[in-house]
Each structure stands twice: as structure tokens, then as C-alpha cells.
Amino acid sequence: MVVRATNIPVRSEELTQTSSRKSSTATAPASKFMPFKSMSSHPHVFVTISLKDHHLSSRTSSAEGTNPMWNEQLKLPFNLKSDATKRVLSIDLYDEVVEDLVDNVTEVYQRISSKWLGSLKIPLAHIFTNQRIEGMFEMTIPTVLLGYTKPTFAATDQGYQTNNSEGLPHMSKKTHINLFISLEPNAEIPRMMSNGLECIEIELVERQIKMWFEQLKLEFPSRVTKWSPLITLLTGKRACITRLLHPLKFPFDKNDEMTEFKIRRFVSLIPLQNDASPSNSCCSGLNGVWLSNTQILGLMTSSNKDLGVLLTCYYLELGYPSWLILGSSNTCGECCYVLMRKSSEFFIIDPASGKKYSSKDVYCPLTSCFCLVNQYNVWANIQREQRIFMMQFDVNRSFDWRPMFQKVVDIPKETIHDVTFRYERSFHVKDLQQTIQAKIVKKINSWRSHKKTIWNRYVCENLKQILEKLEDDVCFENDFDDHAEMLKALYVNYKITGYTINNKYTNLSSIVNDIKNTGIHLNLDSKVEFASSVYIKEYANNVLSIWIFLMSLTPKM
Known part of the structure; x- marks a missing residue:
């Protein structure tokens, strides 16, 4: 279901006046077709959905304005027996523009063309795993989009005044689309059962972890079904999740004031594995296989959670108080984000895109937070408030966060990463x-x-x-x-x-x-x-x- 979109780019003056200039240069009668209202700066937007390497697609009708509404249902068939789970669902925005074509000095014809405005890509693996996803999704708009400009608005005594006919305030400068996506009939991916694998932790630590986690299951059964404090490594053994986090060197100058931007950009460019087929499902999700820094940069493929681990380690090396967030988002399902504190303000970073959001940003794609992890401890989220922008992230608040380790237990400190890893050109x-x-x-x-x-x-x-x-x-x-x-x-x-x-x-x-x-x-x-x-x-x-x-x-x- 395609519901609506917000903050769509508007046509520039160059694009909206093209038709009138063409008509005036030819001493021709009126067009053979009825004049189309789209000559205004308001775009006539429609949405298409398609699969990569798939010839089928579906589209909505066109709706006018920078905040268009469709409420239309689109269907796209695909075969689960093929390699469809490796594909990506592409959701594209287009603007329908009517252009005048001067055939000769006596006739003018009109043609409807489609101008691409941006796209959103959702791995079918995410839909296949979760069966249903919904919410506001941030569209990827081209960095340079010729012929279009961003909608502008100004503050007034009554609130916000926009340049669009709907008169709705733009709550964000970015373009978002409201979607409801479901898979019919439902299908399930087999999950890897790792409970019987050997654990590298000493018996006292392993017992403390299991007791703490069992207590959480009794009190918050819906919050602990998708993750575990004992993670599975590529070696086939289990370890405490705190071993994933340790300050790691990065391929940039640590003293450069722009390094914080560079590490986000670097991690976001590492390719992701979107395959959710049964043969590869063991690597996806928070209960899947976790990789070390040498495995991520050696294989040059990873899951979202691995990028989150790597970026958190880089932030720790920079000296920022940082935590790994185990949660879920509306774009990729089970995932890891990074929580970073700068001064007294908390920021949430999406490692797959490199985008940084304020913890109070209502448009942050992170939809739930199960726990926070650093190299010293794990804190389970026990807050009643589950909306991210309303959540408290101070782990010292005992009525909001429950720590896994107390002072009586020695915390595992040896990391699984190679701290001597050398980057290559x-x-x-x-x-x-x-x-x-x-x-x-x-x-x-x-x-x-x-x-x-x-x-x-x-x-x-x-x-x-x-x-x-x-x-x-x-x-x-x-x-x-x-x-x-x-x-x-x-x-x-x-x-x-x-x-x-x-x-x-x-x-x-x-x-x-x-x-x-x-x-x-x-x-x-x-x-x-x-x-x-x-x-x-x-x-x-x-x-x-x-x-x-x-x-x-x-x-x-």
C-alpha cells in the first residue's frame, strides 16, 4: 500500500516555463490536446515498484503537490523458488511532465514524459523475514537533481507557511514516503539454532549471562526473542557480545577534525549481503553469525550488524562514549545502529548509510531498541516508552536500563578483532x-x-x-x-x-x-x-x- 509522500522536490522555473516559450516561438494554433495543469511548479508525482532483473512493475496514479497522497494498493508477483530473495525491491518517484513539441510552424503536439526524482531500495530479504513492514521511509534523492529545487517554507505567526497548495508544514527537509508492505502468503526462513555450540567463556560468566537473560525473558518476553547476549562467531563457537567492541584503528588521521565524517563514510561504503535464502540466513539477523574486522574487510561483504560493530569500534578509538544498539528499523529489520554521545547530546548513526540523527529525531529509521552494548557491559532496555525519540539513553538510570554484569563478575575483555590489522591501498x-x-x-x-x-x-x-x-x-x-x-x-x-x-x-x-x-x-x-x-x-x-x-x-x- 502506497499511502503518501512528503517534501517532494518542486519544478524549477526553467522546467515550468519551457512549454510557454516553445508555444510562443511558433505561430501555431492551440495544442491538439487539452492544456494540462502540470505547467505549474507543483509536480505530478507517481510511484513505481519493481524488482531488479525482473520485467514486471506496477505504478500508482499521479497526484499533484509536494505532499501527494495516493492510498493505492500495488501488487508484484515473484517466485520464491528462484533467486528472488537476493533481489531488491525498488520504489521510484517520478514526475509526470507535459511538454509541447513543435512539429512544424502550424502544429504543436503535447507529450507526457516522466522525470525521475529519487528512489528507495528495500532488500526482499527484509520483507521475506518480517512478512510485513510499514512506516515512513526516507527516499534517496539525487545529490544534484537538475530541473528541480527543494520546497521552501517560512515561519509565520500562525506556524509554517509553505509554497505548496496543501499548506502543510514540512517537518523534515528530507523526502519521505509512507508505505505498508506485506508478503502473501506468509513464508518463514529457517533460523540457525546455536544453543548447542561450544561457549568460550568461563563457567561463571556463562552462568551469569544465562541467568540474566532468563530473567529478562520472564519479565519482557516480547523484547528478547530476536537477540542473545551470547553471539555466534564464524569459527562455530559462542562468545559474550562485549568481545565485539574494542577501539580499532581506522585508515585516517586520528587528529584530523573531519575524521568523524570520514569513518562514517568509509563504513557505509562496505557492501552488504542482502541474500535471505535458507543457505545464507545463518548470517542475517541478530542471532546470526558475527564477523571480526579482518573478516569484514577481507570478504568485503557483511550484514548491517557487522557494520554497526565496526563503526562503534572506530568511535571508541576516536574517544567518543559509544554503544552498539541492537534493535530493528523499518528499512532493514533486525540491525545494529550506533549510539554516540557528544557533550550532553546523544546521536544515533545508521552504519549502512552513514547518516547521523539526533536521538530526538522523529524521522530516525530506528524503530526499536532491545539493548545497548559496549566493551564493558550490556544494558537491556526495560523502559515502558518504546518510541526511540522519547527514549532515555543514559545507562546509569537503573529504572530504564538493566546491566548484565555486576562488579562480582569479571567481564570478558579480550576482543575477537585483530587490533594489529593493517589497511592496504x-x-x-x-x-x-x-x-x-x-x-x-x-x-x-x-x-x-x-x-x-x-x-x-x-x-x-x-x-x-x-x-x-x-x-x-x-x-x-x-x-x-x-x-x-x-x-x-x-x-x-x-x-x-x-x-x-x-x-x-x-x-x-x-x-x-x-x-x-x-x-x-x-x-x-x-x-x-x-x-x-x-x-x-x-x-x-x-x-x-x-x-x-x-x-x-x-x-x-
Whole structure:
């Protein structure tokens, strides 16, 4: 069920006035079609859902405004016997735009085109495991989205005044979509039973852990079903979860004031394993297999919980009071986030995206918190209030958090990580960069086999310079609106549409699928020119940030 969306980008003046300019240049009668109201700055938004490498898709009707509402049910069949659980459900936002096409000096035709605005990707593994998910999901909007601007609003005596017809205040600057997703019929993934595995802890510690956990089960049975303080290692043995946390060195200068941004960016670019098939389910979820730092950076694949562990260790090395949060989110189900305290304020970090939220942010994707962990103890959440933004995170409050270890028990301190791990330089990425660029050109040419595709090489060089700056802007959370204004000033004689795509590197097919979803190749104007550029920022141990800029340029009449 697609319910509604908030804070959709609005059309810029350039896009909304294109039609009127074209009509005035031709001494033609009125269009053969009824005028469409979408010439205003308000977008006409619709939502599509699709699966990667899956030819079926479904879409909603279009709704006008920056806070559109649909309340429509979409269905998408898939076969569980195939490799569907390895796929990702892609939810894309588009704007329906009516463009005037001047056929000759006497006739003007109208064409409806779709402009891609952003996407949300949810692993089918998450849906398969949880059967049903719902809530507000944050959309990924391109860093540079040519032809669109962010909705603006100003404070008034009565509250907030927006520039949209609904008159609703924007509670967040980010775009969100309200979804209800379910799987029918229900299916279950077999869980790994690790209770019989050998435990490396001494008998006194193991007994204390089990007694504490059994007491929690009696008092809070619904809060302890998805996690355990004894975790399973890749060696096939069990250990106390506190052994996962220890200050670890990172591949950046510790004294650099921007290092906190860099470690978040670095961890967020490590590829995730989204496969929930029975053969791989033992690695997913909080009761699955936990990896060490050498295994994460050596295998270059991990689960969300492993990224949370690695980022917490980096924060401990920086000297921040930090805890690992075991909980669940609406985007990936069972997961680990990072709780960090700076001065007297608490922040929650999503290790998979690198985004940092205030603990009071109502839009934080973390939906539940089972416990907090650091290298010294485990604290179970016993608060009555379960909403994250209303929760107290001071572990010294005994009526909110229950510690696992008391002073009478020696806490396991030896970590499972390799504290002497040495980072290596990444391989040269120039060949990969050229391969991706050639693949993009080849695919767009094949998708437009019925039309001649013209590539503007001069524009490609300008785009590459912008991409190099965008990596730093995103990493350090700088403002990047100037890039769109610069491109608009450079190509004043063109009507331009363009997007940036930024992803961690997994494979070429994922990149091609993301490009095809934008629909930029569907421009049917006979004079349209295309430009694309690829930039790869390499970090240590072959952790890569892939940047792609796509643009179409149509000469103005």
C-alpha cells in the first residue's frame, strides 16, 4: 500500500516555463490536446515498484503537490523458488511532465514524459523475514537533481507557511514516503539454532549471562526473542557480545577534525549481503553469525550488524562514549545502529548509510531498541516508552536500563578483532572507471536503438569535475546546491535534465539497473544530446564510492 509522500522536490522555473516559450516561438494554433495543469511548479508525482532483473512493475496514479497522497494498493508477483530473495525491491518517484513539441510552424503536439526524482531500495530479504513492514521511509534523492529545487517554507505567526497548495508544514527537509508492505502468503526462513555450540567463556560468566537473560525473558518476553547476549562467531563457537567492541584503528588521521565524517563514510561504503535464502540466513539477523574486522574487510561483504560493530569500534578509538544498539528499523529489520554521545547530546548513526540523527529525531529509521552494548557491559532496555525519540539513553538510570554484569563478575575483555590489522591501498580504479563509462554508453545506445544517440564529449569533462567535488561534499555534509546553478549558467541555451547516482560498488548489473530506472534514455526529442561521467573515489581495502552523472541536453527553440 502506497499511502503518501512528503517534501517532494518542486519544478524549477526553467522546467515550468519551457512549454510557454516553445508555444510562443511558433505561430501555431492551440495544442491538439487539452492544456494540462502540470505547467505549474507543483509536480505530478507517481510511484513505481519493481524488482531488479525482473520485467514486471506496477505504478500508482499521479497526484499533484509536494505532499501527494495516493492510498493505492500495488501488487508484484515473484517466485520464491528462484533467486528472488537476493533481489531488491525498488520504489521510484517520478514526475509526470507535459511538454509541447513543435512539429512544424502550424502544429504543436503535447507529450507526457516522466522525470525521475529519487528512489528507495528495500532488500526482499527484509520483507521475506518480517512478512510485513510499514512506516515512513526516507527516499534517496539525487545529490544534484537538475530541473528541480527543494520546497521552501517560512515561519509565520500562525506556524509554517509553505509554497505548496496543501499548506502543510514540512517537518523534515528530507523526502519521505509512507508505505505498508506485506508478503502473501506468509513464508518463514529457517533460523540457525546455536544453543548447542561450544561457549568460550568461563563457567561463571556463562552462568551469569544465562541467568540474566532468563530473567529478562520472564519479565519482557516480547523484547528478547530476536537477540542473545551470547553471539555466534564464524569459527562455530559462542562468545559474550562485549568481545565485539574494542577501539580499532581506522585508515585516517586520528587528529584530523573531519575524521568523524570520514569513518562514517568509509563504513557505509562496505557492501552488504542482502541474500535471505535458507543457505545464507545463518548470517542475517541478530542471532546470526558475527564477523571480526579482518573478516569484514577481507570478504568485503557483511550484514548491517557487522557494520554497526565496526563503526562503534572506530568511535571508541576516536574517544567518543559509544554503544552498539541492537534493535530493528523499518528499512532493514533486525540491525545494529550506533549510539554516540557528544557533550550532553546523544546521536544515533545508521552504519549502512552513514547518516547521523539526533536521538530526538522523529524521522530516525530506528524503530526499536532491545539493548545497548559496549566493551564493558550490556544494558537491556526495560523502559515502558518504546518510541526511540522519547527514549532515555543514559545507562546509569537503573529504572530504564538493566546491566548484565555486576562488579562480582569479571567481564570478558579480550576482543575477537585483530587490533594489529593493517589497511592496504586499493587497486587502481582507472580501468574500472573506463569499463563503467563504456557500459553506460553501450546500454543507453541499445535502449535507444530506434533513435540516433548523440554524445556531447565536452559536457562529460565538466561533469567529472563536479563529481570529484561531490564526494567531499557528501562526506563532510556540505551544501551542494551550487553545482546545479553552475550547470544551469553554463548551458543557458539548453533545456537540461540530469541526475547524480552514488552507490557502493557491488557489480555492473546493479549500476545498469539504477541508470535504466531513471528513464533518461526515453527522451524522444530528435535534437537531444546525452552526457555521462563516472568518478570512483577509492578508500583503503578496495572500499569504493561510485559516482555517475547523467544528463540530457535539448537545444531551446
